[in-house]
Amino acid sequence: MDAITAQLALGIIPLVIGIGLVYWISRRKFYRRNAMGAEGFSSFEASVFTRFIERIGKWVAYALIIIGVLFIWSYLQMKKEKKQSEVKTEQPSQR
Template identity: 65%
Template sequence: MVASLVIGIIFLVAGLGLRYWINRRKFYRRSPMGAEGFSSYESSVFIKLIEKIGKWAAYALIIFGLLSLWVYSREKKEDKEQQNVKIQKPV
């Protein structure tokens, strides 16, 4: 039960951190005129491809982290309901 909470938090933070890092690199690559500066065409294509893959990976991490947190909340709710049933049952 606690594992899904820890995994959810780790994946959520990792996904948000990856998105932040990619967007920060993109921001600092821009010139004052707003155009992105690359040393060559090949590096432009390669970097944009890697960033696109990284963004999709970040989205997947965020979604997986949110799903893990949801599973944790459902497990916690079910445990609480089971404890209430045990307490309310007459012996």
């Protein structure tokens, strides 16, 4: 596995995990709501702890998404540079 393929894998994996984490947290929050639209918790402590953990989880998910996008962008730049260097080596010097 060369560096370019590894770069792409390192971009896709955190991107998919980050998007999945945001979806999962949002889905949990949606299904906690009752008919009036208020979130239902068994206690105050459960409410505070759950919201805190979900907030941390969303920040981690956003960081993973940003890291994934940066790795994919880096992959595209490496691919572009490799293609340009191949084109330069294929063209004979014109004299």
